[in-house]
Amino acid sequence: MLYSEKVMDHFRNPRNVGQMDDADGIGEVGNAKCGDIMRMYIKVKDNIITDVKFMTFGCGSAIATSSIATEMIKGQPIDKALELTNQAVVEALGGLPTHKIHCSVLAEEAVKAAIKDYYDKHGIAYDKSKYCAGDCPCVLEHDREEVKKKNN
């Protein structure tokens, strides 16, 4: 099989899937042209991510990476959620095929984009250079560079 059991489980039974009407932050990354879009909603209380929801347009691994990422950051302090890396997502899923690694990067970016949106909406200062603005012309290309850097 192309995917591990864990990936298939998260794909078949995505956790925290759906919309959130009263989100404190919403992040959307990806590009429909490339075939992947992830939208992540977070609810924040006392600097803790109390609830997460996601919606994803994309392949099996795009859905699975967003699903597991929501589990990994739910209940975590924002600082901790910001530490979530794409490698951690890949490991938690028991691995991804090489050409699907970009999905894990997308999940990491979606979390960051949601937190950035929360900061923006609540007037909290942050280092802008550390965040993908979510407007990359094609996330896949953007991610290739990122993945390369991280793997080196």
Add this chain to the structure above:
Amino acid sequence: MIYLDNAGTTKVSAEAQKAMMPFFSNIYGNASSLHTAGQIAKEHLEKAREVIAKCINATADEIFFTSGGTESDNWAIKSAMEFARLKGKNHIITSSVEHHAVLHTMQNAEKQGFSVTYLPVDKDGLISLTDLENAITDKTCLVSIMFANNEIGTIMPISKIGKLCHEKGILFHTDAVQAVGHEKIDTKAMNIDMLSMSAHKFHGPKGVGALFVRKGTPVFNFMFGGAQERNRRPGTENVAGIVGMAEALRIATEEMEKNNAYQKQLTDRLFENLGKIPHSKINGSRKHRLANNFNMSFEGIEGESLLLLLNDKGICASSGSACTSGSLDPSHVLLAIGLPHEVAHGSLRLTTSKYTTEKEIDAVIKAVPKVVETLRKMSPVWDELEKGERKHVI
């Protein structure tokens, strides 16, 4: 399991299996050997050649056995290139919707200094004969246009293309991998100079195919070795596979009309019922189409996840999404017929065979709308479409 990926490959028919069996046990001689064991194998090999030739109105000496469609396509194009070099020509015309076996061979030809024209196609996937005629120059050595498309099933105007090439004195090759055993082929009436076929697309075994080369057409060796295939294609013949291919093609040709009528009715039902899914679109022509091909796009969803969920329901299907093509872009065929990227990502191909049952089609008609709905529910693209933040394109 409901197998609807017959454009990918087909089940080997019981008849073809039966025909092949003796060649794994009793008749195992090398067809090039002088002894009885070899000569018996040779007899069967030549009988198979005759059967195959007859199915496409060719003669036995115009059939060269190969390992399949990809080798046949490579050989035909590379052979034409050799001939072109001798004649001082360097231009090839093909279409933008060819199989990669042709497209990548063309890209290789470009690297070797040939210029290649990739004819565009209309929304149905058809090339224009005027475009073809206008593309021909005095340097053109080959026109290679597929008989029927593997993704959207579009059948090209092969007779007209053949006639035009014949009048202009240009070699005409057609990748007929999807058409042999499915559509009537007459190499003489259609003015075809070279034609590629592959056994596993018509219930024969994998790893065997043929290249038809019209008598008088120059053939250059693609590989070097023994004297097999009249010195043109070395390597010990796969007699079992060849006999299986002949038996499969004989039956496919005999049953063609009946099988096509049956499968057309199955795919018509798929189009009619799955076409009811809102914001869906038929990809390709309804008129010039292989009877067993269904291809539609569903807006707001991505093909790989669609395939995985269908697979969970026991349905084997195919898609033109980037994720299934293993590249960044979705299918070049779907883009060539003018589909926006995001619509091409959401495509579903179902290809039937004579073994597909009405009951299986019923199950698919039930399953697909549910799966599409599940995926749309979690799709941010669909959400934006529904809220009017993004415009529907289909």
